[in-house]
Amino acid sequence: MAPARPALVLLVDDDPASLKLLSEALAGLPLTLAVATDGDMALRQIRRELPDLVLLDALMPGLDGFEVCRRLKAAPETCDVPVLFMTVLADTASRVRGLELGAVDYVTKPFVREELVARVRTQLSIRAAASELSAAVRALSEKNEELACARASLEIEVARRTEALRAQSRRLERELELNRAAELKVQRAHDQLAHLNRVSAVSELAASLAHELNQPLAAILSNAQAAERLLTQTPPGIADARAALADIVADDRRAGQVIQRIRAMLRKGELSVAAMDLSELAREVVRLVASAALLAGTTVRLDLASGLPHVHGDGIQVQQVLLNLLVNALDAVSRRPPEARLVVVRTRPADGSHVELSVADSGDGVAPEDLERIFEPFVTSKPHGLGVGLAISRSIVEAHGGRLxxxxxxxxxxxxxxxxxxxxxxxxxxx
Ligand SMILES: Nc1ncnc2c1ncn2[C@@H]1O[C@H](COP(=O)(O)OP(=O)(O)OP(=O)(O)O)[C@@H](O)[C@H]1O
Ligand SMILES: [Mg+2]
Known part of the structure; x- marks a missing residue:
């Protein structure tokens, strides 16, 4: 900050003796004094250099003090200059008139020196405080402007970044959508492959299933012929015919169950989740492969625990896993001599919190380096194999929270x- 200059005080009086008295009275103060001997001269000087205080004689020839004060207050560039009236007019009306015109104080002549000095000091310190205040206000409003500028540029930056983030999130959403669509495609392909694997596993059993169906169909035919004969003889053999008909119903049910099992395996559709007993499920699947095993001369032994905790999932999918393992096991033992063809299906509790289903065979086994590789898709050693049975089975088991x-x-x-x-x-x- 620049050092404060001494205050400039303008003394305005037409009487040189008064001016002299005033100058002497104020001589001890740190002021620069200027003088004017009439109203016009005072106005000119004030416009040239704004004083910090004007001591203005009210009664002067020409422009009197009141008029000088009125003109000062009327002009924007001089209206802030403080005016202190000095006059011999001590009446209240004159005082009020002076103050109404905007004067800051009033001293009557002849003045008491100490009183004048005190009033001048007061006015000058008010003036100094006022100008400090207005400097502070100016600095504050400059700061405000700076802040407003900073805020505006901040807002622009925030808007720019928000827009960039929005664009990025739109891009991510689009990518997510594409990913979702791709995932859906993969899922669909997986479902189709799983279905294909079920169809191919069941079709490996086709010959034996046809054989299994032939048995009840042949029995139905011969029982129907017998019933017909019994009913046409005299007297009709009603009781025997009824027994033959009961056999027909039983054989039809058996055939119906075989067809039911095949249709369930070939079904293509939604998951149906339920609690299931692995031993019960194993018995069901083994029933499906029983005649194939019989035809191949393979013994399938069941070692099923009873009262196992249930597992939760899609029955057909878990049956598909076991069917794949059984078909593989039947393939594996087919190269062994008939008396050595054995497959054991076992269930048991494991680890306290799991149920284990295993299929062991007496085939040639798997080389240690292939134990993991055979679960990869399209790995096969069979001329007509797809190589997907174990891969699909593992994905099913893992989707059920398990391990294969x-x-x-x-x-x-x-x-x-x-x-x-x-x-x-x-x-x-x-x-
Ligand atoms: N019990 C087993 N004993 C020996 N090797 C096996 C056994 N099970 C599977 N493998 C080997 O693992 C390979 C992969 O089996 P996977 O069931 O995945 O396919 P695949 O049986 O060849 O064809 P498919 O898709 O028709 O099932 C088999 O080709 C076979 O070489
Ligand atoms: Mg297989």
């Missing part, structure tokens, strides 16, 4: 184990 793996000990054939989480009412269902 193979084990093999030299000279012992392969064992495939599937561990699924046991489900109690409090546990979270799979899928």
């Amino acid at each position: 793996w193979a084990e093999c000990r030299p000279g012992e054939g392969a064992t495939f184990r599937c561990a699924l989480p046991a489900w109690d009412q409090g546990a979270r269902p799979a899928g």
